[in-house]
Amino acid sequence: MRINSYLDWATSLRLQLILSVGLLSAQTARGDGCDATLMHTYSRARLYVSALHLDKPGQVRVAASDGAVYTAGEVFWLKGQLRGVAKACSAGHSEIAATRLSDIESTLQSHQARLAD
Secondary structure, rough: HHHHHHHHHHHHHHHHHHHHHHHHHHHOOOOOOOOHHHHHHHHHHHHHOOEEEEOOOOOOOEEOOOOOOOHHHHHHHHHHHHHHHHHHHHHOHHHHHHHHHHHHHHHHHHHHHHHOO
C-alpha cells in the first residue's frame, strides 16, 4: 500500500514538473506582443547577461568575457530587467519591453565604452 502511494506521488510530481517546465519555456519563448527586432535584441542581451554569474558568495565584481566589469548588483538588476522584458512581451506590452530593453542596452554600452577609454 505504501509503495503504491509513493509511486503515485512520484509520478504526479514528475508530471507537474514536466508541465511547469513546458509552460515556463512556452511563456519565455513566446513573443506575441513584441516584434522580431525587439526579440532579436532581447536574445542578444540575454545571451550576454546570462554569461555573467557570480562564482562565489559575497563576490562584488563580475568580469564579462569582453573584459567589462560589473558589480553584483548590476548583474542582478540586468537579469531582473530581462525577466521583466520577457513578461512584458508575453503579456503583449511591447512599449514596456522596449523601454526596459533600452535601459539594459544603455547599461551594457556604458560598460563597453569604459573599455574603449
